Amino acid sequence: MPTESMSHQLTLTVIPAVPLIRPGDDLASILCQSLLAAELPLVPGDVLAVASKIVSKAEGRLVRLADVRPTRRAREVAEACQKDPRLVQLILDESQEVSRLRPGLLITRHRLGFVCANAGIDSSNVGPAAAGEEQVLLLPVDPDGSAARLRAELGRQMGVELAVVIVDSHGRPHRMGTVGAAIGAAGLPALQDWRGRVDLFGRPLQHTVVGLADLIAGAATLLFGQAGEGTPAVVLRGIPYERREGNAAELVRQRELDMYR
Amino acid sequence: MPTESMSHQLTLTVIPAVPLIRPGDDLASILCQSLLAAELPLVPGDVLAVASKIVSKAEGRLVRLADVRPTRRAREVAEACQKDPRLVQLILDESQEVSRLRPGLLITRHRLGFVCANAGIDSSNVGPAAAGEEQVLLLPVDPDGSAARLRAELGRQMGVELAVVIVDSHGRPHRMGTVGAAIGAAGLPALQDWRGRVDLFGRPLQHTVVGLADLIAGAATLLFGQAGEGTPAVVLRGIPYERREGNAAELVRQRELDMYR
Numbered sequence: 001m002p003t004e005s006m007s008h009q010l011t012l013t014v015i016p017a018v019p020l021i022r023p024g025d026d027l028a029s030i031l032c033q034s035l036l037a038a039e040l041p042l043v044p045g046d047v048l049a050v051a052s053k054i055v056s057k058a059e060g061r062l063v064r065l066a067d068v069r070p071t072r073r074a075r076e077v078a079e080a081c082q083k084d085p086r087l088v089q090l091i092l093d094e095s096q097e098v099s100r101l102r103p104g105l106l107i108t109r110h111r112l113g114f115v116c117a118n119a120g121i122d123s124s125n126v127g128p129a130a131a132g133e134e135q136v137l138l139l140p141v142d143p144d145g146s147a148a149r150l151r152a153e154l155g156r157q158m159g160v161e162l163a164v165v166i167v168d169s170h171g172r173p174h175r176m177g178t179v180g181a182a183i184g185a186a187g188l189p190a191l192q193d194w195r196g197r198v199d200l201f202g203r204p205l206q207h208t209v210v211g212l213a214d215l216i217a218g219a220a221t222l223l224f225g226q227a228g229e230g231t232p233a234v235v236l237r238g239i240p241y242e243r244r245e246g247n248a249a250e251l252v253r254q255r256e257l258d259m260y261r
Numbered sequence: 262m263p264t265e266s267m268s269h270q271l272t273l274t275v276i277p278a279v280p281l282i283r284p285g286d287d288l289a290s291i292l293c294q295s296l297l298a299a300e301l302p303l304v305p306g307d308v309l310a311v312a313s314k315i316v317s318k319a320e321g322r323l324v325r326l327a328d329v330r331p332t333r334r335a336r337e338v339a340e341a342c343q344k345d346p347r348l349v350q351l352i353l354d355e356s357q358e359v360s361r362l363r364p365g366l367l368i369t370r371h372r373l374g375f376v377c378a379n380a381g382i383d384s385s386n387v388g389p390a391a392a393g394e395e396q397v398l399l400l401p402v403d404p405d406g407s408a409a410r411l412r413a414e415l416g417r418q419m420g421v422e423l424a425v426v427i428v429d430s431h432g433r434p435h436r437m438g439t440v441g442a443a444i445g446a447a448g449l450p451a452l453q454d455w456r457g458r459v460d461l462f463g464r465p466l467q468h469t470v471v472g473l474a475d476l477i478a479g480a481a482t483l484l485f486g487q488a489g490e491g492t493p494a495v496v497l498r499g500i501p502y503e504r505r506e507g508n509a510a511e512l513v514r515q516r517e518l519d520m521y522r
Binding site (some may be wrong): 008009010011012013014023093100105107114115172173174175176177178179180181190191192209210211212214215216218219221222223231239240250251252253257258260261 | 332366368434441473483500501522
């Protein structure tokens with residue numbers, strides 16, 4: 001398996017002055033403009049990490065809660081988790097099945113396959129709303145497709161081959177605190193299989209299938225996590241990865257293999 | 262809550278030429294020597310991430326399987342997970358309880374509180390062994406204590422205040438691939454609570470308790486994950502964090518709060 005040689009330094013750079021993104025915006029062109037304005041050229045192999053929120057916004061995934069009519073099932077689930085029945089309706093619409101349901105908590109298997117709270121629906125940083133106009137933001141319809149398009153378009157405009165990771169925040173079943181999770185990826189193996197390699201003593205490596213795109217998502221979250229939409233895009237340079245197609249669906253643990261479903 | 266201002270660039274640098282670590286080695290002095298030899302001065306606020314493996318080795322946590330006498334319980338569990346009964350004995354000795362047990366798989370709640378496979382016991386990169394001399398490596402006895410000592414000693418020798426994270430590889434219940442996990446930390450909040458902050462529109466931030474030390478562990482894993490012991494230490498510069506004591510125990514989801522136990 002051809003892989004890039006080991007790197008000894010990584011740099012992560014915030015793309016500065018990314019404007020607020022609105023439905024219909026051309027995200028690739030906007031990011032290009034910010035990169036050019038900041039005199040930050042890309043080099044081949046760079047990885048662009050973007051917050052899923054701006055991808056969703058560009059794709060018009062805002063929903064007004066006032067427009068949602070909860071079903072009886074949604075109202076029942078909403079009572080069990082003590083959340084807005086309209087929000088619960090959207091969560092269920094975006095999900096395959098409920099995983100855990102408690103007061104204050106609704107964890108589902110998202111239609112995209114991964115398990116997360118509230119189907120990734122976000123109600124912060126989605127913009128001011130008049131009374132009765134509360135809006136929430138759904139995840140992109142097809143984050144792997146969004147990553148592939150962003151990769152192709154940015155690559156064309158900047159004249160380099162790069163990889164793209166779309167990042168959301170997930171909690172963890174066994175650990176406290178949220179971390180970055182790759183929900184979309186293109187141009188790299190989201191799951192990097194180092195099997196076949198041997199250790200310093202010639203023995204096969206353990207822990208050799210690495211959640212590469214999740215590591216990248218987490219690293220980017222160090223720079224854009226806390227400020228929400230303020231710094232939604234980061235360029236990572238120096239990451240060793242195999243140049244190939246790839247997608248975040250590789251990171252989904254299939255239901256049959258999920259011992260904690 | 263006082264916090265460092267937002268950073269716009271992070272750099273991660275491998276500490277080059279770290280020698281193979283042996284039981285009894287003074288890890289702080291060895292890392293200092295490698296930093297000085299490479300002319301890599303530390304600056305205040307730097308975070309040192311080290312692979313748990315070299316901490317364990319320095320602390321002499323190698324065990325010869327030939328010295329382990331499995332109990333009846335260990336033999337039963339070993340049969341269920343199809344692992345070496347001596348290894349299973351060590352895993353059970355290092356654990357509070359079994360979480361999941363299947364052929365090929367033994368996940369437990371470690372005595373330190375976190376949930377992981379094989380109690381973090383590693384049998385790769387632990388050095389050549391004669392026939393019948395197979396060795397495995399347990400996690401450090403007290404990784405938070407190890408991190409605090411490394412921080413104090415390195416800080417003294419290098420003349421700067423820094424933070425330390427001790428990194429292991431963990432699988433995830435719902436996602437494929439391993440990622441870095443902080444099993445020890447000192448000098449930073451392992452769990453960074455951004456609650457009280459507001460978003461760009463003045464609304465309280467969601468997802469505001471961030472697994473900071475795990476994000477750092479994951480970022481470092483991008484550089485030292487695949488080569489095992491070859492590059493076991495990374496300096497991260499530019500991470501925004503609150504300067505305070507801290508420990509990786511903050512990241513442990515207590516049994517009562519674990520809905521997937």
